[in-house]
Amino acid sequence: MTSKLVDMVTPPSRRVLVTVDGVGFAELRVRTRDVWVARLRASRLDRRLGKGEPPESSIALALRAQRLVRPAARRELARTLLRLLALAAGPPTATVTVRVSRCRVRAAASELYRLVDRLVAGGPVSAYGVVQLKALLADGSGPLYHRDNPDDLGARLREVRASLDALRPVR
Numbered sequence: 001m002t003s004k005l006v007d008m009v010t011p012p013s014r015r016v017l018v019t020v021d022g023v024g025f026a027e028l029r030v031r032t033r034d035v036w037v038a039r040l041r042a043s044r045l046d047r048r049l050g051k052g053e054p055p056e057s058s059i060a061l062a063l064r065a066q067r068l069v070r071p072a073a074r075r076e077l078a079r080t081l082l083r084l085l086a087l088a089a090g091p092p093t094a095t096v097t098v099r100v101s102r103c104r105v106r107a108a109a110s111e112l113y114r115l116v117d118r119l120v121a122g123g124p125v126s127a128y129g130v131v132q133l134k135a136l137l138a139d140g141s142g143p144l145y146h147r148d149n150p151d152d153l154g155a156r157l158r159e160v161r162a163s164l165d166a167l168r169p170v171r
Helices: 002-009 032-040 042-050 059-069 071-089 102-107 109-120 127-138 153-164
Strands: 015-020 024-029
Touching: 015 059, 032 042, 032 059, 042 059, 042 127, 059 071, 059 127, 071 102, 071 109, 071 127, 102 109, 102 153, 109 153, 127 153
Parallel strands: none
Antiparallel strands: 015 024
């Protein structure tokens, strides 16, 4: 069982590019330990990526960024956005554990659909943009969930969509 687990997390001869002071880029071998660090510190690494730290600045950040932008992760985010749209379109229910701001989500439906299209379309997206979307989805006091939040949901979604195509923070 242990050897199977190691094979699952560390493909043979996997390498990533990272920046090395004074040298530029270096191709480094990924060790099992690196994979575990990237998984166990995912939240911390997401915060660093969300602040605009380049994924190539460390092995752990590079691995986390790869995981965030892979097609399966993008499809899952797209499904989450579609679930939000479905919740907003239907009648309010008492069984929903998290209540979305139905009026705000309905008003921003076109932006949400554009974001879904961008996530499922081919082509690369930035880890920075994925982290921005995940932060918006996780912010229980944000414009997705509270209509009294001063942020414009449509504007935030447009920023997220733009950041999916940006290598660095969009300001």
